[in-house]
Amino acid sequence: MTTTPVTTPPNAMPLARNAVYRVGRCYMSSWQATAPVLDAAGGLLQAWCVTADQHGVDMSVFSAASEWVDRLAVIALEMTCRNARELRPATHEQAIALLDAVVMRLAERGIKETLFGVPLDRLQAHHLESLVASATQESFDLDFKRDLYGRGDSERRKLAGDVAALANTAGGLIILGIDEDDHACASAAPGVEVSDAEAGRIRQVVASLVAPVPAFDVLALRHNTSASEAAGDQADTDLGFIAIAVPKSPQAPHAALVNDALRFPKRNGSTTRYLSEPEIASAYRDRLAGQAAQATRVNEIERDCLARLDTSDQPWIVVSLVPDVPGESTISQKIYRDFQQEMADKKIGLFAASTFLRTRTGRRRLLADGASGNNPLARWAALDLHTDGSGVYGRALEDLTKRQQRNWIGTPPDSEALAVQLIDDEWIVIGILSGLLALAQHARDRTAAGGSVLARAQLHPVSTDHPTEIGTTRNFTETRSPYSTTNAPNPAETSATIDDLADAGPALIAVACRVADELGQFYGIAEMGQLTTEGQVRRRYWSHGLQGPVGKWAEANDIPVVDGTLG
Template sequence: MTALWTRIHAQLSLPPSELTYEMVREAVAQKVCATDDLRWIPSMPSPGSEDGHDFGTAVAALANAEGGIVVVGVTDVDGAAEKIIPVPVDLAPQRELRALAASCVRPLVDGMVIAPLAAGTGEGGVLVVAVPGSVDAPHVVGELSALGAPYFAGADLRWMSEHQLAQAYRNRFRAAADQRDAIAELTARADALIEPAERTWLVVTAVPARNGKAASPPLPRAEVAAVLEAGLKLGHEAYPIRGDRFDVLRLLSSDAIRNPRTGLRCWVVRSNHYAEPLERDDLVHVELHQDGSVLMAVAVDKLVLREEQAAVGRRVPVKAVEAVVMEAVAVASAYSRNRGRTSLLRTRVEFRTAETDVALLAVDSIGYMSNFMQVVPGSRAVRRPVAVEAELDPIGEVDSLRGFAGRLAQDILHQFGVERCALLG
């Protein structure tokens, strides 16, 4: 998949979408200038040459900041795009660029994508190298006394000073902790809006690995419905449609989806859309944040009929756990695609309840089409469920999203002694 949101999109006032040769051609016609997240290279660089060193330096500099693209096959004058000089776009030059980046940049930049954009005339085209902002920064190029960590300040190439290098290493080592802090903050905010005292909530939170400073524009209110519908569609593609499956997003009314509430740098969609000011959310709570984070909380025990509730403990439908995790992963993926974000999402799944020692019981439907549930034979009650985490590639294929959601759901269900997922297994 090519880059979904780039400086070219921004300069041409285009919405997030896959980058095309026509977009590059229009950017050249408008003489778009190189910036700290867009570089032009006139021809295929070669190992050991000056242009090869320049390419490696550009890759390292982009990875050391918030990412960007290198377009190979475009000349420039003082940074302004001048002319397209077609380069080969078959597999061989793509391998050469990967090998060159691997030989020039240390540590290796993970997640770099090379997209061939053919001109359609049989004369080649341009190669777009999408470089993500790296959690492994700082990346260095050169050898011995010429070793350095580059970065771009606008169109200018600069090199990190000693204190900048020290800060970059501190950022690398605390990146995972920062993500977990962000997840904890989002979850704590949600606790104030939902009813943990009366319900058992399954909360799924996804936070970007790195938030780009050249990020796509905030999600307009009118596009919230499109993101949720795209998430529901992805969820349906990822796991089967059957009578005993929960459709969590379908529990949100059309009014709630089309008219989301305003939150702190986010849109909030809730099942009790017309609730009074003092009422908390009663069943489903979804947040889409400007930085690309997503939170979905569902009162899974409320999905069990009242008369089926156990006198002691709370029942957790195992298929509801699978559905919540799958649909939350699908919404996070759909939101990233809509906004053109490609960075990994640290995803956390946990139960939230005000009672610290409440017994949670895994239940499942008795028959294929039945709404009546019973405790899963051989399962055990869970009083201190453990949160589970993993990193999601939001632009992965459907099978990849399904496998990711299945692993998270399975980690939750294993705590109840449930061996495998029924829908995602």
């Protein structure tokens, strides 16, 4: 279908180019946004605006101060840097659909790019004050509140409903400390009292009144501070703003308590409405479909990784991770060279001395392992990092039975006992910790994936040819399993937020504990013991040689170390 030639509206190209340059400066390092790329993205943004205007989309929103220009500029940069096909709608409906897709694309990135032109972790109080100067209007993803939410039941439920509504729609920001006029435009910025205690109260209210609890963040922005500084240990109460950032949730629908009943709120423009029964049913179908796709994806990447592991003389702990909001990255020659350099200096895991020796590329993934030469199989370690943020980590473990064989004095045990793989429980736990940390950092930092993740762990191989038990060397080498497992059990799995796993800390410990304990239960062990679900390290369940390194690592990452025992 052809379209009628149109004349570029006045100032459209300068406006588009300026918006792209302004946004591009924030992301130049990650997108390699050179001048030609910026010019090309500006031309793409201009084409979008012209096409939308041609087909009847109200172009008054595309003013120099409009958030939509910056949002479209982000998408134009993404598409240009990744050589994506330019979308040129031919009808009014297609133009509307394009703009809707742009909005949803940004929401799916977890509000990494905001209407202020900076990532949330660089947000400052003056960015919020600028909303008043530009008379920015509330929208489906932006909500102003002059005051803090109160402590009464009705105000607590209002907070829960506002957060759930954003999570059920496209995500967005609730800004406390901004007043609005009769047209829902920002009119004043009196600010509110900002304290760590208030931020904590907001988190507690949402966690107790919204089910399931969505991913969200609370940014306490004192005047003349950035969001990253506000995350520090500042207990004083000052005047400023509180921003509640809620990404679009793949776990929708989220219910909130309204008048003693659970309701499902959703943003409708600048107001909130409640989902009807058919809409609720549809939302649950979407959630189940998303979970099924995530499970399919994790099976796919695990299958590919397991096929390239050398299992001839060593068992493996294999950890996999798939985000429910996929990210995006590309593989260029420069990115691959950077990856090679990173792997050359990267230990194969926590408390390891060796590094990755070999890097390769696969289809939409970067690969590293501990093999050398032309051996097609991975040895010692394996890392599969996919461009959508998913990944698999493998680490070879010592078979304690083979160690006993090498050191055996006197009459050896029977051949059946020698056939059993006996795997050290401590190194299983270290492998899980290493894998979760490395894969979550890839998902968050390399691909900008968001939301929660499905994380799994398994021992491989386990079969009649490789009967397996979990053992320990803390006193002397012995088994902890009451029997040998000859059928490969399903992987241990759990869900967690990416941010809980991407930084070493108590949250990572708690998630790793859940995975490790479930894996141990497959082999007849109720609790592995090295970690706790409260995010602590148990000292006495580490061997003497590991107590020192583990304790130092825990101390450096503010992880409590306790001397408790299993009940």
